[in-house]
Amino acid sequence: TQLLEQSPQFLSIQEGENLTVYCNSSSVFSSLQWYRQEPGEGPVLLVTVVTGGEVKKLKRLTFQFGDARKDSSLHITAAQPGDTGLYLCAGTPGTYKYIFGTGTRLKVLA
Amino acid sequence: GAGVSQSPSNKVTEKGKDVELRCDPISGHTALYWYRQSLGQGLEFLIYFQGNSAPDKSGLPSDRFSAERTGGSVSTLTIQRTQQEDSAVYLCASSLGGGSIEAFFGQGTRLTVV
Structure with a gap:
């Protein structure tokens, strides 16, 4: 079973x-996505990374895919209350299936 | 349509009743997925459609769960004889094709079994 572990589970800053x-993860993924989900809504795609070592920036968010394509990180600079939500990573081990991570619930206090 | 549309948004049903959840994917998207999310946690894969075929049903938790897709578009997820543990948010997503790496989600159907 392929698992994606996210850490931390909760973060209040x-x-x-x-x-x-x-x-x-201990598994290799052909691509990895990051989503943000707000209460009562479906996950919204933020970014897709496909190449080992790839770094993508989306305003104050920086996404990195590990060299071995087994891990990824999301860095947020100068967090704002609007960044509050559930962040989910999802990997595609093959051609169609998305394996979702356990989720990180972020709360940014004003 | 412009986005993935799911109906109903909320459904409360009595234990033992059958329910049908509907998903209308983005126009032109041939791949469709159903996921289940409990208590704001990660998503659990249920089933994948490519066109009208379901090559991967491995995530359906029991034979009470079934899904179909007609005309390569709308899909319905049916849960028979609902149980309290079926309470969750059911999310549908679509993508351009099985090889596309970007999936777009609907807002989900919150199912509560009482």
Whole structure:
């Protein structure tokens, strides 16, 4: 069974702080996605990474795919209350199936 | 449509009743997925459709669960003889094809079995 472990599970920080969320697996993925989900809504795709070592930036969010394509990280600079939500990583081990991580619930306090 | 649409948004049903959940994917998307999410946790894969075929049903938790897709578009997930442990948010997603790496989700159906 392929598992994606996310850490931390919960994170509560003050506005303006930086944070990093990790997504780890013992399996190799052909691609990895990060989603953010708000209460009562479905997950919204933030980014897809496909190449080992790839780094993508989306405003204050920086995503990195591990060299071996087994892990990924999401770094948020100067967090804002609007960043609050459930962050999910999802890996595609093959051609169609998405394996989701355990989730990181982030709360940014004003 | 512009996005993945699911109905109903909320469903409360009595234990033992059957329920049908509907998903209308993004127009032109041939791949469709059903996931289940409990208590704001990660998503549990249920079933994958490519067109009208379901090559992977491995995530369906029991034979009370079934799904179909017609016309390569709308899909329904049916749960028979619902149990309290079936209470969860059921999410549908679609993508351009089985090889596409980006899936787009609907808002989900919150099912409560009382």
